Amino acid sequence: MTWIKPDKKTKKNWKIQDIDKSLKKSLEKKRYTHTLGVANTAACLAMCHNGDINKAYLAGLLHDNAKCLSNKKKLSICKKAGLPVSKIEEKNPELLHAKVGSYLAMVEYNIADNDILNAICYHTTGRPDMSLLEKIVFIADYMEPNRKQIPGLETIRAMAFKDLDDTLLLILENTLNYIKKKDNQSDLDPMTQKTYEYYLSLKSKK
Ligand code: FE
Numbered sequence: 001m002t003w004i005k006p007d008k009k010t011k012k013n014w015k016i017q018d019i020d021k022s023l024k025k026s027l028e029k030k031r032y033t034h035t036l037g038v039a040n041t042a043a044c045l046a047m048c049h050n051g052d053i054n055k056a057y058l059a060g061l062l063h064d065n066a067k068c069l070s071n072k073k074k075l076s077i078c079k080k081a082g083l084p085v086s087k088i089e090e091k092n093p094e095l096l097h098a099k100v101g102s103y104l105a106m107v108e109y110n111i112a113d114n115d116i117l118n119a120i121c122y123h124t125t126g127r128p129d130m131s132l133l134e135k136i137v138f139i140a141d142y143m144e145p146n147r148k149q150i151p152g153l154e155t156i157r158a159m160a161f162k163d164l165d166d167t168l169l170l171i172l173e174n175t176l177n178y179i180k181k182k183d184n185q186s187d188l189d190p191m192t193q194k195t196y197e198y199y200l201s202l203k204s205k206k
């Protein structure tokens with residue numbers, strides 16, 4: 001995704017505490033708790049893997065900022081902003097919260113850092129050849145402490161502090177298996193499969 005930088009002159013310069021306050025207001029309670037979990041987990045993963053701790057916290061904090069918007073609202077933001085909406089996304093506007101969240105991070109919260117915007121944009125599907133920050137947010141979203149206990153989560157949490165690519169692969173595998181088991185597979189974004197195949201072939205080359 002190519003992000004156009006917002007006009008700084010007309011935009012408020014957000015402090016992290018103000019972003020936190022704004023999200024506390026706009027997100028449902030459970031989602032806000034999850035958000036703080038992702039921000040803190042992302043910061044810990046950044047510490048462990050030599051990433052930028054502040055960026056990881058900020059990206060984690062903003063990753064689900066559009067999650068509590070209605071589907072109608074998400075679709076109308078895409079239309080207004082000229083963001084592409086695929087057939088699958090049109091049927092499942094829920095999938096749009098990452099893309100819309102990334103857009104709102106840029107225009108509402110004045111985030112001009114492309115790496116943060118991409119980490120928000122790809123936090124549900126991943127994408128081939130992710131940056132360190134993208135990997136951290138993707139993994140933190142899956143393993144933060146408030147996530148309900150799903151099989152294999154303990155392994156993933158331990159692995160995340162050792163090898164990010166192996167962790168990504170395991171999460172993607174679990175996600176694909178989970179979706180494939182469901183009767184309705186319409187919420188599978190093809191990007192998830194693409195990301196999985198990329199990291200699988202990367203592992204075989206190692
Ligand atoms: Fe999300």
Ligand code: FE
Binds near residue numbers: 034038063064141
């Ligand atoms: Fe999330």
